[in-house]
Amino acid sequence: MKIKTEEQYNKIINGATIILLTEGLATFSTIKVAKLINMSQSNIYVYFKNKDDLLVSVFRYHQKKYIHFLAAKWDPSRSPKAVLTNFVTALNQFHTDNKDSLEVIWLVRQSPKLRQLIPQVADDEIFVKIFKWLESLQKQGKVRPLPLMYLTNLVFSAVINYFQLLDSQELTSNEMSIEEIVTPLSALLFV
Amino acid sequence: MKIKTEEQYNKIINGATIILLTEGLATFSTIKVAKLINMSQSNIYVYFKNKDDLLVSVFRYHQKKYIHFLAAKWDPSRSPKAVLTNFVTALNQFHTDNKDSLEVIWLVRQSPKLRQLIPQVADDEIFVKIFKWLESLQKQGKVRPLPLMYLTNLVFSAVINYFQLLDSQELTSNEMSIEEIVTPLSALLFV
Amino acid sequence: MKIKTEEQYNKIINGATIILLTEGLATFSTIKVAKLINMSQSNIYVYFKNKDDLLVSVFRYHQKKYIHFLAAKWDPSRSPKAVLTNFVTALNQFHTDNKDSLEVIWLVRQSPKLRQLIPQVADDEIFVKIFKWLESLQKQGKVRPLPLMYLTNLVFSAVINYFQLLDSQELTSNEMSIEEIVTPLSALLFV
Amino acid sequence: MKIKTEEQYNKIINGATIILLTEGLATFSTIKVAKLINMSQSNIYVYFKNKDDLLVSVFRYHQKKYIHFLAAKWDPSRSPKAVLTNFVTALNQFHTDNKDSLEVIWLVRQSPKLRQLIPQVADDEIFVKIFKWLESLQKQGKVRPLPLMYLTNLVFSAVINYFQLLDSQELTSNEMSIEEIVTPLSALLFV
DNA sequence: AATGAATGAGTGTTCATTCAT
DNA sequence: AATGAATGAACACTCATTCAT
Numbered sequence: 001m002k003i004k005t006e007e008q009y010n011k012i013i014n015g016a017t018i019i020l021l022t023e024g025l026a027t028f029s030t031i032k033v034a035k036l037i038n039m040s041q042s043n044i045y046v047y048f049k050n051k052d053d054l055l056v057s058v059f060r061y062h063q064k065k066y067i068h069f070l071a072a073k074w075d076p077s078r079s080p081k082a083v084l085t086n087f088v089t090a091l092n093q094f095h096t097d098n099k100d101s102l103e104v105i106w107l108v109r110q111s112p113k114l115r116q117l118i119p120q121v122a123d124d125e126i127f128v129k130i131f132k133w134l135e136s137l138q139k140q141g142k143v144r145p146l147p148l149m150y151l152t153n154l155v156f157s158a159v160i161n162y163f164q165l166l167d168s169q170e171l172t173s174n175e176m177s178i179e180e181i182v183t184p185l186s187a188l189l190f191v
Numbered sequence: 192m193k194i195k196t197e198e199q200y201n202k203i204i205n206g207a208t209i210i211l212l213t214e215g216l217a218t219f220s221t222i223k224v225a226k227l228i229n230m231s232q233s234n235i236y237v238y239f240k241n242k243d244d245l246l247v248s249v250f251r252y253h254q255k256k257y258i259h260f261l262a263a264k265w266d267p268s269r270s271p272k273a274v275l276t277n278f279v280t281a282l283n284q285f286h287t288d289n290k291d292s293l294e295v296i297w298l299v300r301q302s303p304k305l306r307q308l309i310p311q312v313a314d315d316e317i318f319v320k321i322f323k324w325l326e327s328l329q330k331q332g333k334v335r336p337l338p339l340m341y342l343t344n345l346v347f348s349a350v351i352n353y354f355q356l357l358d359s360q361e362l363t364s365n366e367m368s369i370e371e372i373v374t375p376l377s378a379l380l381f382v
Numbered sequence: 383m384k385i386k387t388e389e390q391y392n393k394i395i396n397g398a399t400i401i402l403l404t405e406g407l408a409t410f411s412t413i414k415v416a417k418l419i420n421m422s423q424s425n426i427y428v429y430f431k432n433k434d435d436l437l438v439s440v441f442r443y444h445q446k447k448y449i450h451f452l453a454a455k456w457d458p459s460r461s462p463k464a465v466l467t468n469f470v471t472a473l474n475q476f477h478t479d480n481k482d483s484l485e486v487i488w489l490v491r492q493s494p495k496l497r498q499l500i501p502q503v504a505d506d507e508i509f510v511k512i513f514k515w516l517e518s519l520q521k522q523g524k525v526r527p528l529p530l531m532y533l534t535n536l537v538f539s540a541v542i543n544y545f546q547l548l549d550s551q552e553l554t555s556n557e558m559s560i561e562e563i564v565t566p567l568s569a570l571l572f573v
Numbered sequence: 574m575k576i577k578t579e580e581q582y583n584k585i586i587n588g589a590t591i592i593l594l595t596e597g598l599a600t601f602s603t604i605k606v607a608k609l610i611n612m613s614q615s616n617i618y619v620y621f622k623n624k625d626d627l628l629v630s631v632f633r634y635h636q637k638k639y640i641h642f643l644a645a646k647w648d649p650s651r652s653p654k655a656v657l658t659n660f661v662t663a664l665n666q667f668h669t670d671n672k673d674s675l676e677v678i679w680l681v682r683q684s685p686k687l688r689q690l691i692p693q694v695a696d697d698e699i700f701v702k703i704f705k706w707l708e709s710l711q712k713q714g715k716v717r718p719l720p721l722m723y724l725t726n727l728v729f730s731a732v733i734n735y736f737q738l739l740d741s742q743e744l745t746s747n748e749m750s751i752e753e754i755v756t757p758l759s760a761l762l763f764v
Numbered sequence: 765a766a767t768g769a770a771t772g773a774g775t776g777t778t779c780a781t782t783c784a785t
Numbered sequence: 786a787a788t789g790a791a792t793g794a795a796c797a798c799t800c801a802t803t804c805a806t
């Protein structure tokens with residue numbers, strides 16, 4: 001699907017993002033998106049092949065942002081714990097600036113149906129770098145000898161969990177700051 | 192007669208569970224449940240006020256199972272690490288015996304709309320016990336001084352993550368056994 | 383699809399027949415049928431699985447009428463030409479009483495897509511009888527030695543053609559009566 | 574420049590012919606035509622006023638071919654039966670060379686809506702000639718005294734019927750050759 | 765308690781047509 | 786002449802929910 005008027009394309013993506021986050025996947029509909037952005041529903045089908053195409057495009061849009069951000073912040077030249085701190089801080093900053101993006105990424109990943117339509121991200125350059133970094137530390141015995149897939153998942157969900165508790169107001173940033181995650185995560189990750 | 196009613200109630204709950212897990216929340220419908228269990232769709236409305244009521248009831252049904260199981264296995268008389276090991280092993284056993292239950296609990300929690308309808312579980316007896324146990328350990332300086340809500344969340348998602356990776360075949364139990372979670376989790380939890 | 387309220391079922395069939403004949407297959411829609419008979423469109427789907435199911439059912443409804451009529455009139459005990467005359471007269475009478483039926487049968491047969499969904503009628507008892515009658519006459523050299531399928535087709539389309547020209551007012555029954563078909567058809571059929 | 578325009582015009586007609594024959598009238602759409610011939614959908618509206626105009630133009634295109642062909646083959650100088658034989662053979666040859674054309678002519682004629690938009694062909698020179706020829710034979714008592722409109726219709730549908738049965742493989746040319754039509758048709762037509 | 769029937773609202777998708785460029 | 790964009794209307798089909806029996 002060639003991008004036609006970039007402005008309109010983004011308008012739809014942004015509208016879809018809002019509907020997705022307020023309604024959830026279950027009741028997301030193109031009609032609601034169209035109404036929100038004041039556009040005819042049929043015009044959405046000029047820009048996207050079908051509903052799934054729209055949803056996947058929304059996901060990709062936010063994932064690209066996320067990946068670019070991570071890549072810009074990645075600096076493995078420091079000590080392992082400093083790298084972890086840096087990573088957590090970066091994620092926190094990204095979440096502050098792009099709250100929607102992280103939520104969309106998380107949301108779409110939860111749907112088995114959509115997950116199948118989403119391209120694997122693991123091959124992306126930045127993730128390859130992170131995996132290699134972890135791998136070399138594991139060989140030096142500095143990282144726990146568990147599957148990298150599992151370790152990175154744990155770190156990610158530890159951070160996301162924090163954000164979700166903040167969002168649902170079950171936790172406040174006074175009770176616990178993001179930096180306080182680093183120590184337990186460090187204990188979990190490093191030997 | 193009363194027995195027959197309970198039978199029908201459970202029939203609906205079980206049908207709904209299957210549809211929920213095979214279809215996902217997005218395309219779950221009472222029609223599909225009715226067809227699956229060979230019952231008239233309108234009869235579902237005799238047992239449940241509406242669709243959301245059914246979904247919440249399904250959630251509660253599995254959550255009760257889960258809570259009963261945990262309560263039966265809970266034994267805080269041993270050392271903290273032994274308690275953690277015991278907890279993880281119990282969860283694993285529950286997951287093996289009641290795969291559906293854990294998945295339903297996880298699935299329903301993902302929906303913002305449904306989460307609001309679900310009663311807080313924290314007041315349940317078993318969770319009160321666990322929280323008290325953690326609290327006392329924290330006072331003795333044996334558990335990291337982080338909000339208990341966050342710590343328990345971390346443990347739960349570490350275990351769920353493991354199950355999910357197994358299910359999606361991104362991980363095999365050969366590469367990593369459930370027991371191997373205990374050491375990193377212990378490091379994360381205990382000082 | 384079990385017939386539920388026969389009255390409603392027939393109401394839908396009749397409405398669909400009217401729409402089919404006035405609109406043609408190309409612009410036939412369940413919405414138009416529903417509006418015509420003052421019924422909710424969704425209720426049509428209680429009685430018919432889908433649009434094609436409705437169309438095929440309409441066809442079958444009229445075909446059954448037609449077959450019953452033919453069977454009642456069939457009498458091969460007379461001379462070949464008398465049988466032909468009888469047949470043509472019967473068809474004419476049926477057409478007078480059930481104009482819609484013959485048109486629907488013809489219309490639906492023209493659609494390649496629908497033809498596939500329609501059960502072969504050739505096995506029907508009355509057609510088996512007609513074929514056997516023709517076959518035996520052929521063996522006696524009284525009927526032209528052409529494929530029976532083709533001969534019967536010719537007779538049927540000769541009659542239908544006549545009705546169509548009347549309907550489109552390109553011909554009037556004054557210019558030509560139905561009985562006048564018999565002589566040329568007889569010449570065509572019999573040696 | 575003008576040549577290019579005619580090229581495009583024909584491109585559309587040919588594309589429309591293909592869609593018409595593969596999809597049928599019911600699901601024919603300008604979008605499908607545009608996609609097939611790799612042209613913008615809106616450009617079709619430069620050449621044709623609307624969808625019906627396109628369909629009628631397609632019909633006329635093939636009808637012209639057909640009429641030209643008939644005119645070229647028409648030779649009333651021989652005996653009536655020879656003329657009939659000649660006519661049937663010509664139709665068969667035309668069908669072999671221009672299968673699409675005959676099918677389109679037949680297809681469009683089936684639609685009540687389109688039939689109204691189609692110009693009467695009877696005034697065309699070649700048909701005038703054929704009618705005059707039949708008329709004069711009728712006056713000599715050599716052709717059955719039935720409306721010419723009906724007789725010509727019968728001949729045409731006898732031939733088309735044959736082609737249709739071949740196409741639908743309900744008949745093979747081994748079982749019956751086109752020439753075998755002539756004898757019964759002759760009996761039907763001539764006294 | 766159980767069911768069949770009915771309906772209104774919604775949903776994804778297609779399409780004919782128009783318009784500005 | 787050609788095209789991309791936009792739109793409103795239509796359509797098949799699904800579904801939650803209600804009601805009478």
